[in-house]
Amino acid sequence: MAAVSTVGIVGAGAAGLALASFLADAGIKTEILEKSQAPSTLGSGITLQGNALRILRQLGLWEEISAHGYAFNDLGLRAPNPEGTVLAILDEMQTGGADLPATFGMYRPKLAAIMRERALAAGVVISYGKTVKTVEDLGSAVRVHTEGGEETDYDLLVGADGIHSTVRRAIGITAEPQPTGMGIWRAFVPRPAEVVRTDLTYGGHCFIAGYCPTGQEDMYAYLVERAQDRHDQKDTTIMAELAANYGGPWNEIQQSLLDGAPVNYTRFTQHVVDGNWHRGRTVIIGDAAHSCPPTIAQGAAMALEDAAVLAEELIAGQSVDNELWEKFHTRRAERASAVVKASVQLGQWLLDGEKNADVPGLMGGLASRLVVPA
Ligand SMILES: Cc1cc2nc3c(=O)[nH]c(=O)nc-3n(C[C@H](O)[C@H](O)[C@H](O)COP(=O)(O)OP(=O)(O)OC[C@H]3O[C@@H](n4cnc5c(N)ncnc54)[C@H](O)[C@@H]3O)c2cc1C
16 A cells, blocks of 8 residues: 555646656556646757666656667767867766666656656556645644636646746745846757767857757757847847857857757756655645756756655655655655756856866766666
8 A cells, every 4th residue: 555545746847747657557546737728839958867867767667768769879079169179079978877878868758748648558647737826734634725716636646737836935945946046048959960979069148058969860050058038038039140150060060050940048056955855745846946057957856756756655645644754755855966966066166267176076966877777
């Protein structure tokens, strides 16, 4: 008998869909409340590291996912010169184990669609157009109130509602995302033949110019700059002007931008909830509990790991008690916090123009830790 019979999950992102699937597989009645009216079909690419793939494989999704993206085991470094000279090609640690690639790029909406179908097939109810407003702990259950005036009770409520989590605030946790001082332009574009892995260029006009192949036909490209007021976050010409400062595949990427490839601009933020992520019978996971700039591309991996660990503890547990929460936090809090710290540190070194930064040491140390399953 698991610790709970019914679970309400707020948010149909990676954390919510993964948790719901694991719980429904174990016979726990699971409902997701999602504020969007329908699944999004728009978006850019995502870089999934091996430890994210390990959880997706646990969900039985690796075979399908591997057919819809681009796998690679190395990382290129290019010079910020007009030729985009390749300076080094480094082996990446396979953090999901030797039988999974180190890195996998794919189109975000495709990942979301595969995870959504998986949850529905497991029997999860996904209710769209339901914005959670407040949460009431009744002692032996949690009552959720939506903006539409509906009330539902669950044995446990999980806030997987992202960086600006309503559930986090509703249970009195005051941590909020803070700006890190950087902003990122991203575009989804056709893949130049030369792009066979992620190549990063540090320096030049931006802090980082990078890309990740997401399939034979496509990839996403990004440029990280000092955060500024980019009122028109969809202005393709600004990203095209910035791209003109880089060489190699950036020539083709720039042409795609001039041809009108869709772009967007986002400012980096970060936060970690210190101490417990739960209050009574409500807990937050994924970006609701911790968020980081994507300098190491571990945000979704951490969200998936949170989901897998919480599901394991709920399924193995007898009741929602201190012992269960202690086990959950021991496995998650420090690990997620280390990822946020390293992601922020990388960005800060760039902002500070630090010449002696031990980037390989930081990345290698974190990767050795992530190889060990959460
Ligand atoms: C620019 C950028 C690039 C990134 N690139 C990468 C990358 O390459 N690799 C990587 O691993 N990570 C990356 N990340 C991080 C990654 O996107 C997140 O860590 C991950 O999506 C978090 O998943 P989640 O399920 O916790 O939250 P989300 O994906 O944000 O899902 C939250 C869901 O909750 C819903 N919701 C919110 N409020 C309510 C409410 N009140 N009621 C009902 N529903 C609600 C939302 O609509 C949403 O569907 C990036 C982040 C940024 C900002």
